[in-house]
Amino acid sequence: MEGNMLVTGTNRGIGLELVKQLAETTGEEAHIYACCREPEAATAKDLRDLSTQYPGQITIIKLDTSDEKSICAAVKAVSEQVGSGGLNLLVNNAAINIPAQPAPMSATNKQHMMDVYETNVVGPFLLAKMFLPLLQRAAESHSPDKDKGEEMSCRRSAIINISTLLSSIEKCPETFPMAQMYSYRSSKAALNMLTRCQAEDLKVHNILVAAIHPGWVQTDMGGEEAPLSTHDSVLGMLAVMSSLSQKDCGRLLDWQGNRIPW
Numbered sequence: 023m024e025g026n027m028l029v030t031g032t033n034r035g036i037g038l039e040l041v042k043q044l045a046e047t048t049g050e051e052a053h054i055y056a057c058c059r060e061p062e063a064a065t066a067k068d069l070r071d072l073s074t075q076y077p078g079q080i081t082i083i084k085l086d087t088s089d090e091k092s093i094c095a096a097v098k099a100v101s102e103q104v105g106s107g108g109l110n111l112l113v114n115n116a117a118i119n120i121p122a123q124p125a126p127m128s129a130t131n132k133q134h135m136m137d138v139y140e141t142n143v144v145g146p147f148l149l150a151k152m153f154l155p156l157l158q159r160a161a162e163s164h165s166p167d168k169d170k171g172e173e174m175s176c177r178r179s180a181i182i183n184i185s186t187l188l189s190s191i192e193k194c195p196e197t198f199p200m201a202q203m204y205s206y207r208s209s210k211a212a213l214n215m216l217t218r219c220q221a222e223d224l225k226v227h228n229i230l231v232a233a234i235h236p237g238w239v240q241t242d243m244g245g246e247e248a249p250l251s252t253h254d255s256v257l258g259m260l261a262v263m264s265s266l267s268q269k270d271c272g273r274l275l276d277w278q279g280n281r282i283p284w
């Protein structure tokens with residue numbers, strides 16, 4: 023991976039590990055914009071420590087993905103820094119999952135449905151829309167030699183939406199007994215459609231759009247009994263992202279590169 027990369031929701035969980043492994047595996051040829059709601063808060067200490075470990079490689083950006091004004095301010099801050107290179111990679115990772123699991127229909131109310139949709143779907147939509155000029159700039163300025171002639175890649179210009187196996191309508195009969203999660207599942211199925219629409223829309227600009235399921239991962243959201251560490255999930259996802267090409271545009275893949283049916 024290389025160039026200018028932006029990840030949302032990076033103060034903990036999968037987002038924090040994404041920033042860590044991106045910083046470890048890229049050098050001065052990459053710059054990571056690590057977004058979080060409250061950069062100064064105690065909850066962002068691990069992220070601040072990480073950015074100190076990689077001076078000049080990580081910039082922390084204040085961003086609440088459910089707040090349009092906050093997105094505007096983040097776009098302005100990043101656009102002042104990336105220059106002519108634009109933004110090569112946008113990873114929409116931030117998400118919420120309420121009410122608490124197993125989240126049956128009886129425990130889910132209108133506000134849960136609205137809040138989850140706002141963060142998990144509207145946020146990624148607005149981020150893609152508002153970062154589009156920078157993504158286009160990256161796609162246009164990328165030299166085909168540098169990219170081994172590939173028309174689309176995460177090195178050139180891409181949007182990766184972090185989805186979930188639970189978004190799969192086809193797999194619902196298998197996964198529903200484990201976790202009902204009406205609001206979360208519906209939002210991620212909508213995120214998949216957003217991915218598919220933007221893949222169609224943005225292919226003319228050579229911007230790759232795909233969705234990735236990180237596996238069931240030990241985080242605040244995934245819980246302690248999850249089988250995968252953030253380290254292994256992110257290692258897999260970054261390998262998948264590095265290998266994505268035009269044929270993967272608009273697909274939902276898991277952290278090992280397997281296709282998940284819609």
Ligand SMILES: NC(=O)c1ccc[n+]([C@@H]2O[C@H](COP(=O)([O-])OP(=O)(O)OC[C@H]3O[C@@H](n4cnc5c(N)ncnc54)[C@H](OP(=O)(O)O)[C@@H]3O)[C@@H](O)[C@H]2O)c1
Nearest residue numbers: 031035036086087088115116117186238239241242243244
């Ligand atoms: N863990 C799993 O097993 C699993 C499985 C499938 C898919 N996923 C997906 O993987 C991604 C990361 O999940 P995770 O397990 O790392 O979750 P997590 O531990 O709950 O972390 C969620 C992150 O998103 C941030 N966030 C939430 N709402 C935000 C907002 N409005 N603005 C900015 N940041 C916001 C949180 O920041 P705050 O600290 O400020 O709340 C936190 O940094 C999500 O898209 C999730 O749906 C996870």
